[in-house]
Amino acid sequence: MVLEASFDAAPAAPAETWTPPTSERPLVKWTLVGIALAFLGFFLFLPLVAVFVEALRGGVGIYFDAITEPDAVAAIRLTLIVAAIAVPCNLVFGLAAAWAIAKFRFPGKSLLITLIDLPFSVSPVVSGLVFILLFGSQSLIGPWLISNGIEIVFAIPGIVLATIFVTFPFVARELIPLMQEQGTGDEEAALSLGASGWQTFLYVTLPNVKWALLYGVLLCNARAMGEFGAVSVVSGHIRGLTNTMPLHVEILYNEYSFQAAFAVASLLALLALITLSIKSFLEWRFADGLKAQRSGH
Amino acid sequence: MTFLRRSLVGAVGATLIFVGSASAQTTLLNVSYDPTRELYKEFNSAFSAHWKELGNGPVTIRMSHGGSGKQARSVIDGLDADVVTLALEADIDAIAENTGKIPEDWRADLPNNSSPYTSTIVFLVRKDNPKGIKDWGDLTREGVEVITPNPKTSGGARWNFLAAWAYGEKAFGGDEEKVREFVGDFYRHVPVLDTGARGSTTTFVQRGIGDVLLAWENEAFLSLEELGPDEFEIVVPSISIKAEPPVTLVPGNTETKDTTEVAKAYLDYLYSDEGQKISAKHFYRPSNPSAADPADLERFPDLELVTVDDFGGWKEAQPYFFGDGGVFDKIYTPGN
């Protein structure tokens, strides 16, 4: 790997004098990079740095106390459970929806796509509220649920439902444009060569969309763990029982435990970073495989 | 699809059993509002010890905190609270009205209108009071910025509003037009209307916005203690309101959960000497001051206090001032 990288670097050196036709002049390139970095600096890095600065303000000791306190641990566990249920549900849905939408022609496609987008535009407050309207004790089926001892709102099922709702479009919307862009040629070729539908999907479609799928899952996961508004409505805020990490952050903040609040928040950021490093790792493995393939030709 | 739902229910059920097995003992759920966290943290451990001393099994008390109105809504929609300890009578009335889980005459159940502790509204200003704010009248002076939350979303802010109104009544001899004008003018000096009391405190303390923060007395003392005694001071206005945050049992829930006895004991303990002492320690004015530590009591200043009954009680004040199209909404209607 290291060797290969240095080989790559060698022919890149004279690029300063000669620009390949499918790239830009260094000046343009670095200007674009500069603008992109400046934008990210103001809108992404500064807020992020602020979170970590606040989290570590009182020292590492307080930081670890904050994230190992029993209520915090309960919140972390709940958040992970919720994400572990919500993400696979939306993953399966995303694949099915993208398959139906991208590989076939039928009327009302734009309408269907818009319906899939809809959960994003619903205010998180309302996303929680709709489940209260459906399953709360004042709803039509609420009394029946209570008499049968089924807890949905103010318990884990409600939190899971609200999370699924909020993260609903991610995987589907990530896959649809790419699969539309790719068309159906590869699948048709595979089918004409005698592959079954399942084989086509597994060996042709899935490898083609794996990056988009991965992005979709990562975004979905990040949002599932970070969702605040909708979950706040259905959780009931019972400390140590139905508080997810974002809700725990709010509680700590409202207790004037600013540092602890930011510590738990930074933990959420770290969780996201971990999933993202897994992505980078996969990308690196994949890039390796690709190179091997190319040199094989 | 049913398979998916079933597997989902199965997964959730499994986790519930996992979580549930840890809490096989008696559990109480106290649904409260935001600024009582510190108070109930200490009170709960005191009560658990007391309950054990009486020869009972262990009791776990779970807390849920949030905006008072939001908490009431959760209880209405099925959060199975054993006791509610909220900021406003109107919020508990809403639970009683909408669910029938609380009897209509709940206020008579416990002493002092079911308020074991009271508080009032005071001013928090920056060190040395640079704008020289002494009383409500100073808040509408040119260049003074006031921080208070939105009465529509915050229970505490409604007490702020009524306290300002009480001052207006006194200052203008009950001329309602002038009182309205004063309160309207006062809200035009508010640059940020946060949705909750703690949001306002943060805006004032952390962000450095505004010259004066209207706050619960207990919140003002707490912010002074937690956030910087050298940076702020408390100013006591000539008149304010006696805020009575009520507590009550939710029989509709405790009877099905078989927790009525322990929930009652929990609320009674708030009125006990120990409960009163803890309230005073956390800057709430105890209803029975003789039980509290005299050093704690000395911190509470003397001032003229009106009560919500002077406004006809919450049943009248709530819709008149804070309802849809009420006095507060009119303040922000253009051309008014």
Add this chain to the structure above:
Amino acid sequence: MVTATLGRFKQPSVIPCFGMAFGFTLTYLSLVVLIPLGALVLRSAGLGLEDFWRLATDPRTLAALKLTFLAALIAATINLVFGLLLAWVLVRYEFPGRRIIDAVIDLPFALPTAVAGIALTALYAPNGWVGSLVAPLGWKIAYTPIGIVVALTFVCLPFVVRTVEPVLRDLDRETEEAAATLGASRFATFTRVILPALLPALLTGYALALARAIGEYGSVIFIAGNIPYVSEIAPLLIVIRLEEFNYEAATAVAAVMLIISFTMLLIVNLIQAWSRRRFGHGS
């Protein structure tokens, strides 16, 4: 029977499993999205047409809606431009720190919106790191509508980047080479060859960012100031109605927002479908 109807409903294709995928999509969509939203609309119908209309056309509601949609449009447009730039830079260029930047793009989603709001307010308030820089110029960011745009831009940042990135990565360089061989300038290649291919993904990202910005509540209330007619967003109005225990009015405001954003999204998606046909990418 079902397959037969579907066979006529969709255009013929050799690709299998349309029925299963389509059926599952519709069922899941109905259970998770349509039925709950239906309950919402039903509840707002309890208000009666007259009250509904009075509420929907109330000047304060209108001011809040206007602010919400305008701020969302501006934020989504900022993200459209910078999202494309970011995706381009991340896919096409090699520079120090590229991987780290690629990794942190998703963080606005992971950070609870309340934390985002608090962190942004801390930065852009008059005594914050950025706010104190612009304060001498007489500019205010936090507690003004600009603050709302800042919060929304942050919250929706990953959308455009993440929808454009996989498509750009997948894009065949051969067409670019061909364009260059035929004498097109780099700029012409970009606008005539690359941009049309990216357009559907760009519009998808735009639609999603827009949708998300319209509904956002948690981060905005910290930075907005929440003054009626000036910096009060529509989701806050919903919360206010809920605090009055007025579910009908709350759901009515929500329903109005839902209808407007549904229409906006549909328009974007139709443009997208049109551009796909126009430029003939995919099937």
